[in-house]
Amino acid sequence: MVEKGEFVVVTGPSGCGKTTLCRCLNGLVPNFYTGELTGDVLVCGLDIRQQPTNVLSRHVGFVFQNPENQLFSLTVERDVAFGPENLGLTREETRERVDWALKATGIEDLKDRAPYELSGGQQQRAALASVLAMKPEVMVLDEPTSFLDPKSSLEILRVVAKLNKELGITVVLVEHRLDLATRYSNRIVVLDKGLVALDGPARSVYGKQAHLIGIGVPKVTLLFHLLKQDGVEIERIPVTVEEGEEELRRILAD
Amino acid sequence: MITVKKVRYVYPNGNEVLRGVDLHIEDGDFVAIMGENGAGKTTLVKTFNGLLKPTDGNVLIDDVETRKTSVAALSRSVGLVFQNPDHQLFCETVRDEVAYSLRNFGYPPDVIERRVRGILETLDLMPYVDSSPFMLSGGERKRVALASVLVWNPKHIILDEPTIGQDYQQKDRLRNFIVQLNTQRKTVVVVTHDVEFVAECRPRVVLLSRGRIVADGKAEEILSDSTLTEKASLLRPQISILFSSVTGLPRDVIDVFSAKAIINNAVGGQS
Amino acid sequence: MRVFEGFKFSKLQTPIHAMDPRAKFIMIMVVFVISLLFTNVLILAIILLAQIPLIWLGRSIRRWGGSMKGGVFLAGLIFFMNLLTGSTFTYSLAMTIRFLALLSSFSVFFMTTSPDDLGLALEQAHVPYSLCFTFTTAVRLVPTMAVDAQTVIDAQRSRGLELDRGNLLKRIRNYIPILIPLIVSAIRRSIELAEALESRAFALVSKRQSLIVLRMKRSDYLVTLISVLLLSLAVWASLYAQLPSIEIPFELPRLW
Numbered sequence: 001m002v003e004k005g006e007f008v009v010v011t012g013p014s015g016c017g018k019t020t021l022c023r024c025l026n027g028l029v030p031n032f033y034t035g036e037l038t039g040d041v042l043v044c045g046l047d048i049r050q051q052p053t054n055v056l057s058r059h060v061g062f063v064f065q066n067p068e069n070q071l072f073s074l075t076v077e078r079d080v081a082f083g084p085e086n087l088g089l090t091r092e093e094t095r096e097r098v099d100w101a102l103k104a105t106g107i108e109d110l111k112d113r114a115p116y117e118l119s120g121g122q123q124q125r126a127a128l129a130s131v132l133a134m135k136p137e138v139m140v141l142d143e144p145t146s147f148l149d150p151k152s153s154l155e156i157l158r159v160v161a162k163l164n165k166e167l168g169i170t171v172v173l174v175e176h177r178l179d180l181a182t183r184y185s186n187r188i189v190v191l192d193k194g195l196v197a198l199d200g201p202a203r204s205v206y207g208k209q210a211h212l213i214g215i216g217v218p219k220v221t222l223l224f225h226l227l228k229q230d231g232v233e234i235e236r237i238p239v240t241v242e243e244g245e246e247e248l249r250r251i252l253a254d
Numbered sequence: 255m256i257t258v259k260k261v262r263y264v265y266p267n268g269n270e271v272l273r274g275v276d277l278h279i280e281d282g283d284f285v286a287i288m289g290e291n292g293a294g295k296t297t298l299v300k301t302f303n304g305l306l307k308p309t310d311g312n313v314l315i316d317d318v319e320t321r322k323t324s325v326a327a328l329s330r331s332v333g334l335v336f337q338n339p340d341h342q343l344f345c346e347t348v349r350d351e352v353a354y355s356l357r358n359f360g361y362p363p364d365v366i367e368r369r370v371r372g373i374l375e376t377l378d379l380m381p382y383v384d385s386s387p388f389m390l391s392g393g394e395r396k397r398v399a400l401a402s403v404l405v406w407n408p409k410h411i412i413l414d415e416p417t418i419g420q421d422y423q424q425k426d427r428l429r430n431f432i433v434q435l436n437t438q439r440k441t442v443v444v445v446t447h448d449v450e451f452v453a454e455c456r457p458r459v460v461l462l463s464r465g466r467i468v469a470d471g472k473a474e475e476i477l478s479d480s481t482l483t484e485k486a487s488l489l490r491p492q493i494s495i496l497f498s499s500v501t502g503l504p505r506d507v508i509d510v511f512s513a514k515a516i517i518n519n520a521v522g523g524q525s
Numbered sequence: 526m527r528v529f530e531g532f533k534f535s536k537l538q539t540p541i542h543a544m545d546p547r548a549k550f551i552m553i554m555v556v557f558v559i560s561l562l563f564t565n566v567l568i569l570a571i572i573l574l575a576q577i578p579l580i581w582l583g584r585s586i587r588r589w590g591g592s593m594k595g596g597v598f599l600a601g602l603i604f605f606m607n608l609l610t611g612s613t614f615t616y617s618l619a620m621t622i623r624f625l626a627l628l629s630s631f632s633v634f635f636m637t638t639s640p641d642d643l644g645l646a647l648e649q650a651h652v653p654y655s656l657c658f659t660f661t662t663a664v665r666l667v668p669t670m671a672v673d674a675q676t677v678i679d680a681q682r683s684r685g686l687e688l689d690r691g692n693l694l695k696r697i698r699n700y701i702p703i704l705i706p707l708i709v710s711a712i713r714r715s716i717e718l719a720e721a722l723e724s725r726a727f728a729l730v731s732k733r734q735s736l737i738v739l740r741m742k743r744s745d746y747l748v749t750l751i752s753v754l755l756l757s758l759a760v761w762a763s764l765y766a767q768l769p770s771i772e773i774p775f776e777l778p779r780l781w
Contacts, residue, residue: 014393014421026724053723062724068669069717072662074536074641081736088730095736114536116669120291134726146419149291149447150489176421179450179492216422219450219492219510226514232521241492245499251521252500305679325682334683340713341673342680344705354702358685388709402684 004137007164007171009181012191013214018174021191022140025172026060027053044137058087061131063141067123071115076107076126079115083134101133104167105159121152125159132163138170139163145177154180179218183240190215202239220244227251255280256302256332256410256441261311263297271297272308273465281409282439284432286452286473289462290487295445296337298462299412302443303332315410330359333408337415339399343387348379351387352402359406373405377431393424410441417448429455453477453491453508461486474506532592532635533668540744541583541637546646548745549634555752556630562763565770566619573626576633583637592632593625600624615773640664645739654733662718670711677706 002008010018023029027048030037041048044059064070073079080101084094102108105125115123124144131139141160145153157173161184164171175181182188188205190198192213198205206217207225220238224247228234232251238244256279263272271294279285287295300306301313304325313320315332336342345351349370356366374380377397382390387398396416404411413432417425425448432442432455446452452459452473459476461469463486469476476482478494490498491508498505503520507513536542541549560572580589600621607617644661648654681702682688688699741749762768 012421013423015391023720028720028723032720032723054726054729057724057726057729060724062721064717064721064724066717069714070721072665072718072721074639074665078641078737083725085733085735086726086729088732089734091734091736091738094734098736130725143419149487150449151290151487154489214421214423216425216450219453220496223493223496223510223513223517226510227517227521230514230518232518241495244492244496248496248500248517251517252502300679303683305682324687326685326687329683329685336676336680336683338676340710341677341706342684342702343709344702355684358687406685 002170002172004170005164005168006187007161007185008173008187008189009178009185010172010174010189010191011176011178011215012197015193016191017194018191019142022062022142022172022174024048025138025140026062027051027056028062054086057083057134057136059136060138060140061134061136063124063127063131063139063144065143065146067120067127067147068116070127071123071130074114075112076115076118076129077102077111079126080111080130080133083130087134097133097135101129104132104163105129119152120148121155124148124152124156128156128159128163136169138172140172140174142174143176144173145175145180150180153177157181157184160184176216178216179220182218183242203237206237206239255314255316256443257312257314257317258298258301259312259314261298261301261308261313263294263301263306264309271465272301274311275462275465275467277460277467277470279410279441279443281441282436284436284442284455284457285444285460286455286457287443287445287460287462288447288449288452288486288488290447293462293486294465295462296414299334299414299443299445302328302410302412303334304328305334326358329355329408330406331409332412333403333406333410334412335400335403335414335416337418339395342399342402343395346386347384348374348382348387348390348398348401349384351398352405355402355406361406369405369407373401377401377404392419393421396420408440410443411435412443412445414445415447416444417446417451425451447488449477449483449488449491453493454510456509472506474508477508478506532632533588534636534639534664535585535588536639537584537637539583539637541579541633544637544748545739545741545745546638546642547650547739548741548748549638550646551749552752553630553634555756557627558756559759560623560626560630562759564616564619564623565768566615566622566773567770568768569619569622569626573622573629576626576629580629580633583633585633585636588636589629589632592628596625596628613772615771618773642739645735645737648735649739655728666714669714670707673710674703674707677703677710680706 010021012018020029023033024041025043030049031053037049043056046056046059048056071079073082077098080098081094084097102111105128107122107125107129110118110122110126115126118126144156148156157180160171160173163169173181182202185202187200188202189196190205190210190213197213198210206221210217218239220241224234224237224244234247235250236247238247258275258277261272261275264270275298287298289295297306301308301320302315304320304323307321315328320328343351345354352370352373353366356369374383377400379397379401382394387395390398416428420428435442456473459471459473460467461476461482468485469482477491480490483490493510493513494508497503497507497513504516507516556572560569563569580586603624604617604621607620608614640661644657647657647660686699686702
């Protein structure tokens, strides 16, 4: 259950089902992929079984892993316009949405460039803008940083977090890169073999069980867990580097 | 040995990707080539097995000029594992897929059978020997691609972005496997931008930026240098950022275990 | 492969690129029809050469040269087929020049018109949107697939595949390790593309208003007018005018 405005990070070892889960959120499962679905998935009050994906996409935006295959036009502007055009908006409304989405993702200067000319990080931002232009209430991102270098990865997550904070868009982010994503999350959900194994704020999730399941807990967290095991007095296990700095200063000062 | 002398590479469309690279890798070295997307990392390693011949300069593999040798001949000693396994899988079974290169190189059938079995066992792929490679999961397909290159036992092994799409445990296994290869005196070159992965194995790091080598040395020194990492669009490992924020701690620590030892010492010495 | 370079779109800022694709299309069609109206070698040569300033304006001379070089084989074929079936040297030359003129005009069109604009032109001509989109996407995917193909070739060569060895049968079989990953890659790409389309509400509503509209500028209307005038002139000339011509008295040596 995800509340409006939350920033949820979904993670887990390969094959745990996170890809399938996030595709349930906009109806690609079960409408695009065949198979059996038991149980219910309701997104923004809509039942995914009863609504086709293109209807659900009014409410749920989806950013895919590979930036290359989600941009189809010859300019970024047209790609961002694609979604609103499909929604049947008038030219003026589309124009407004496009300008707004480009501004919100910080890529107005790229609007006349061809997507294939852009770097991976810029492409993902363009993909983000084209999803944002549809004004969804929920944004699902499936490992958007997979093909990006570290700096671009940080950038894209920063933009997503900004959208979550400033526009109240609910974010479901499937990620391996917990070192970058944790700081923006209010909740981590760990899947294992198709079931939810852990669900809660990062601090409570990043424990021994998480390590056993095999997720990439941030190094800083791992370090302090090991120190605690060695008998060092840790007040609060950090989940981000900043928290780690605080805690480190504290234990060294004593 | 892999020797790169003043190499420039210009693509047919005019894009100059390598702008004068000098590099020397000894047998048995473990090197991570890092840099931003577009820095020229993949272009550089493609000159190692002759897929790309340098526009200027020379690449020598075990003192043989790549310009004068065919890709097939060079590949016997330089095994290049590509980033996306789907760009090479085409056989009906995993066994055939892994045997493909051996057939190309003209090995006799009994040797092929033995070698294929050997590598599949090493990489935990025996359960899939008769399966179709297309039916396997992403991680498994990556292992099949790796097996299909390792099977002919090349002296130098190059992995292009082996950590993309891999989860924590798979990366751990990969790390251990590389160490194993190294102990067998194989040269291992990894092209990657995964800083945390490199931080845990601490190889020699060659940092490429815009077609030039901007740093070449120990991982601890290079990855904890924020000017260098900034230039190559990398982020410093978390441990490095952590340590640099507190005065009195050594600046070149990048992995968890060293960090733990140092902190234990520092804390222990105060009680 | 060079011949394909002459049909690939390059984004440049030239007067030819900036022309409305519909006006450009009319211009090309006029060149096409006029080429077919005449068999006079001088006139056809003029038609071919008259395109060169246009190509120069479109800054595409080098790539056009590539497509001309690529077309040499077919041009030669046309020339010799004509000679061998009894036409005069002059006539055969004329047919060859006509072929090159036609090739040039289409080359200019595709080099200076973006597939997006072509798709828009089709859309505004009331062709169903899904067809326009299919067309545009297909064109857009061609360079991507070319890169994929090169990667597959590289990967297989790194496993010892030698494409330039062996008898004909072996060489053909050597392409299987290239075709299969390519096809699989194309299928995967299409699936990812389809997922993205669904997620962006493709085909949700039947009436679609696109953000960008192609509008004919005054210069476009002017070009269209000139094209139509030239066409009329050409039609009249082909029917009534006495046109200067040359005959090249050259006989193929009788080899048989």
